[in-house]
Amino acid sequence: MADAITPRNQDYSQWYVDVVRAAGLAEYSPVRGSMIIPPNGYALWENMQRALDGMFKATGHRNAYFPLFIPQSFLAREAEHVEGFAKECAVVTHYRLKTEDGELIVDPDAKLEEPLIVRPTSETIIWDAYSRWIQSWRDLPILINQWANVVRWEMRTRLFLRTSEFLWQEGHTAHATEQEAIEEARRMLDVYTTFAEEWMAMPVTRGPKTASERFPGAVDTFTIEAMMQDGKALQAGTSHFLGQNFAKAFDCTFTNQNNEQEHVWATSWGVTTRLVGALVMTHGDDQGLILPPRLAPMQAVVVPIYRANKPDDKAAVLDTVATIRRELEVAGVRVHVDAREEQRPGWKFNEYEVQGVPLRLAVGPRDVQNGTVELARRDRDGKESVPLDTLADTVTSLLDEIQRGLFQQARDRRDSRTTKVDSYDAFKEAVEDGFVLAHWDGTPETEARIKEETKATIRCIPFDRDDEQGEDMLTGQPSEGRVLFARAY
Amino acid sequence: MADAITPRNQDYSQWYVDVVRAAGLAEYSPVRGSMIIPPNGYALWENMQRALDGMFKATGHRNAYFPLFIPQSFLAREAEHVEGFAKECAVVTHYRLKTEDGELIVDPDAKLEEPLIVRPTSETIIWDAYSRWIQSWRDLPILINQWANVVRWEMRTRLFLRTSEFLWQEGHTAHATEQEAIEEARRMLDVYTTFAEEWMAMPVTRGPKTASERFPGAVDTFTIEAMMQDGKALQAGTSHFLGQNFAKAFDCTFTNQNNEQEHVWATSWGVTTRLVGALVMTHGDDQGLILPPRLAPMQAVVVPIYRANKPDDKAAVLDTVATIRRELEVAGVRVHVDAREEQRPGWKFNEYEVQGVPLRLAVGPRDVQNGTVELARRDRDGKESVPLDTLADTVTSLLDEIQRGLFQQARDRRDSRTTKVDSYDAFKEAVEDGFVLAHWDGTPETEARIKEETKATIRCIPFDRDDEQGEDMLTGQPSEGRVLFARAY
Known part of the structure; x- marks a missing residue:
């Protein structure tokens, strides 16, 4: 804990790694290119998932689950798709280990007839299913999303931004008309834009990719691009109009209302755990992470302060802290009380600063007497004393202000650069x-x-x-x- | 749709497969032993996840994510563990495909130095991480859960009950004392019991497994066992006290409060998508699925009934239906209105019966006149006319009654058999x-x-x-x- 964070202007890449590690967001695992997402990082991803999942459902999508493994022959069906993914596939070739001469080895007798690819994306396995599910225009549209892990073998990895395994959601929709599919692809780009700007406080620029940057197999790829603090761009989400490419590759046709056979029109769209990295690089500072309140797992932390040899002070402080917690919870604030006695307040202040908790409240015996609370915002220096009796209002309006302020700051930076x-x-x-x-x-x-x-x-x-x-x-x-x-x- | 369901007394296994398919819960995929979980099945799993996740968090656990791939050498560290899993491992041996003579093949130049195992369970990769995370008693306990997919190669598969890939949660906790770890394992078995009985309406018998049925590497395995309608048992969840076996295998020690080095004590516990299969086989009947209201994605469905050539009737009926929807939503009921005109009411009634929706409401012009609604319970035959003005109360109390009734029926069956x-x-x-x-x-x-x-x-x-x-x-x-x-x- 409290390892030094390299300043941004000294080495931005190292700063990023330091913050990700110090805030407990992710770490490398012994498996090359794969990362571990500890609870702090995963809680952030869960909040992102919840917000996005709500928006997906509000736009008529349902979740489903398709297999992790894709037969090698499926990948080969769409020419550009296989071209795009063949070089980074994790391949399952055997289904058993055995012990020989006291050593564990891959059992050569358990070789698969056809190798299986660990999904790099699921268009092929899903369009194989859709070709069975869709017969008539009545079966359309199909609006499905999947939350899953995917694998794209990477030689040079960077936590969250580029890892061999990552978590994501992938939407896969099937439509009766080209127009409807294009509208769907645009609608989901709008959803991503709303999420990036209103939840992550991260402004994005939207538009189609050029042909050379398209998703392999797409007719058109739409993207949202964000600027990180070092001026580099980060592709934060993409939505693809796939035309009839996958429907043709998997022979997926339907009978339209004129009783004619047509190939189905498709979209796919996804965002990944790299959004966690984007959040770090959009808002973090030399002290660590800064979280936008709408996504922060803890929006406010309360630290009680008293001396161990003053039991009356302790009782009074903890009593006030309990009241604060209750009132903030009622106001819908995600509040955490850190009453651990084995750690000192200064250590805690530092920990929550590194973790980017938007508001820190400290309550000591004098605060109890005065009916005040010491409040510090993560997004700016200094602290102030605020009245206890209007604390819930103060906190909720400050959280809104911080959310807006972070977006404004990021937008000003992007615009000026x-x-x-x-x-x-x-x-x-x-x-x-x-x-x-x-x-x-x-x-x-x-x-x-x-x-x-x-x-x-x-x-x-x-x-x-x-x-x-x-x-x-x-x-x-x-x-x-x-x-x-x-x-x- | 509406394929015939084989009666249970004719062929129970076939009945199960028929219901799972007809209700849209799962289907086989072209990948041997892997299944597709379409939206109906996944919505049920999401509800199970939400309930369980809430209980895990209420008992102090946090979610995290560990890599899909496990180095082969990790598996070998714990003797019983490797013995238990080696025979059913999907093994990744290569990281690239290439095209040769126009054919896609596994690139022999891209062979991994050490094969990677697709996780069958995550004790090894997690205890490797814990050995880095834990130094002192201050770092304990660690209470982590993971929602993930796992793979155990199966030769004979059955939808939900036994598939090569399945979805699950796996809790992995680390403790300073044996006593605390045993209490944790028992506590999580209690959580599973509460979930099985109060949410799934499925009575379970609890207790330790015999030595030969223990999880490979466990000192003690506790289980909840449910009786299916054919009298067979289904293991519905297990919680393991792992002693210090994994801590020893991964050299995970901590400094206790007396400044001595000790190995850490461990538990792990999990439930899987097989619970969806358990739900089908506990409550379903010859007409299809029967869902306990607390887990049903749709608790009540409303079908408006009118003739296309009577626009006044249509307006009045749809108006009443809109009111019903609003009132039920306010009452916290998950209600769905099926106003599709391309399908007839009888077809819809059948569809929701197969899908196991607890309550079906139908509203026609005469109901509007009389201020009544036609109500049918999925758990028993017949229908009745109920007053519109107290409908929300009627529905919520019926949902409670159905939930209790399903549990009672299942418990009576188990006890009598x-x-x-x-x-x-x-x-x-x-x-x-x-x-x-x-x-x-x-x-x-x-x-x-x-x-x-x-x-x-x-x-x-x-x-x-x-x-x-x-x-x-x-x-x-x-x-x-x-x-x-x-x-x-």
Whole structure:
């Protein structure tokens, strides 16, 4: 506990790792590329799940579960899909171990006829099922989501942002018309936007990906892109219009209302545990994590303060603390009382600061006498004494204020570090610091060259970009409008 | 839809499969031994999760997540554990596919140095982490639960009851003393009992397993055993006191309050998606599923009835239905209105009957005139007309009554089919029909012989058995009390 956190301006990457570890969000496991998510990190993910799951259900989706293992032949059915995932598949080839000469080995007699792939994503196994489930237009739409673990073998990993196994949700929907599927893909991008901005307090830029950045097998990929404190972009969620690609690969047709056979239209969409990393890198500071109140597992922590040799003080303080807890709970605040005697208040203050708890309340004998509470906000320095009798109101309005303030701060940062440039030299300089809006000629060749030379990629073609003709900064070819470039996680 | 359900007395196994399929709870996937859980089945599992998760948190546990993959060498550390699981492991040996001569193959150059096992259970990977997390008595207890998928390769599968991949929760706790760990294991068995009896309306018999039926690596395994309608037992949840076995295997020690080094004491406990199967086989009938109201995703369904050519009737009926929905929702009832016009009321009645919805309400023009609603209970035949103005009270009290009635019925069945016997001949006869309480000499040899000859196993040594000395029915050796025998799923 209380290991030093490297300052951000010294080494941003190390700062990130330090905060994730010190706040108990995640740690590496002995399994290469896989992480452990301890209770603090998982509680945050649970809150994210609850909020998202509610929004998915409110838009008509139901949860289901499909197998972890995908037959190798299924992957091969959609050409771009297999191309995209074959190089990072964990492959199950045997179903038994045995002991030989006192050593545990893979039993060579238990080799599978067909290897099984640990799902990197579930389009194939799900569209195989949909091809059995769907016969008529009456069976459509199918609006299903799955909360699951997936595996994409990674050589270079980073906690939450890039791990071989990660947790996510994947929505998979089936529709009778192209229009309806596109609307669904856009609707879910809206859901992700609402979640990112209103829950995570993380502003995002929305739009389609370029062809080279699309999900393997998609006709169109829509993304939300957030800016981290180091100016890099983080893809925070994607929603794909899959056209009829998977329906064709799995022969999934339906009888439409004119009694004709058609292939079904599809979408898929997902967000992952990398959102936890995004949260850290959007709001954290050199003292540790800062959590937006709507997602914080603990919104307020109360620390009673008294001397062990003053039993009357202790009784009075604990009594007041119990009242505070009750009143905050009634007001709907997720409050935690830390009355452990084996740890000192200063140690506790530090712990909850590192963990990013939005509000810290301390109550000592003098507070009890004065009818006050000492209150400290995690999002700014200092502390103040506030009246006990209006505490619940104070706390709930401060939590709202902090939530709004964090979003505002993140949006101001993003806006101030987003630059419009018209020359490649200016581009190279600006991309060191943040997002860049520049004209692009629409070709994958130019895109690839810029990536090669600057490590910057086109994050998206913003929906809300200005209607502005221009010229590609490199080739001088005509451009329909600016696209968003950045280096990315 | 509406495929015929085989009557129970004709073929109980087929009846089970028919109900599971017709109610949309699960289906086999193309991956051998793995199942798909469609929305109806998953909604039931979500309700089970929510109830259990609340009870886990109320007893001080927090959720976390540990890796899916376990290094092969970890499994080997605890001798009994590897012995118990080696024969049913899915083994990941490669991390890449490639295309060769136009065919997708496992890339032989991407072989892992050490094979990875898809977790059959997580004691090893978790105790490896605990050995890093625990130094002092101050770090104890650790009370962690994980919701996850696990894989145990099965040659003979049955939906929910025995599948290669299944969903479950696994609690893993670490304690400073033996006493505290035993209390934890017992406490979680109590939680499972409460869940089985008060939520699933499924009575259970509790007690330790015999040595031969223990979890591999446990010092003691406690179980809850339920009787299915065919008289067979189903192990519905287990809680293990693991002693210091895993702490020793993973060198997990702590400094106690006397500044001495000790190995940590452990428990683990779990329930799985097989509980969905248990629910089907406890309450279902020849018409389909019957759901206990506390777990039913839909507690009441409302079907409006009118003729398409009578718009006034339609308006009046839909208006009344909207009022009913509102009032039931306010009363906390999970209500669903099925106003689809493309399906006829009779078809809907059948669908919700198969799905086991506890209450069905139908509203037609005459009901609107009379201020009544037609109400049918899933747990008994017939229907009645009830007043609209007290409907919410009627519904909530009926839901309670159904919940209690299902439990009572299941308990009566179990009690009437539990027999005390004192001779092996009587045992052989009685075990055809249900549970048998008989004396046993305590040896694994006698236990094995009975299993071999009758397919009956000792389900548990009931906590609440009578204090009664006796003689083993086979060997005549002294017995400390009766144990519970049954054939089991």
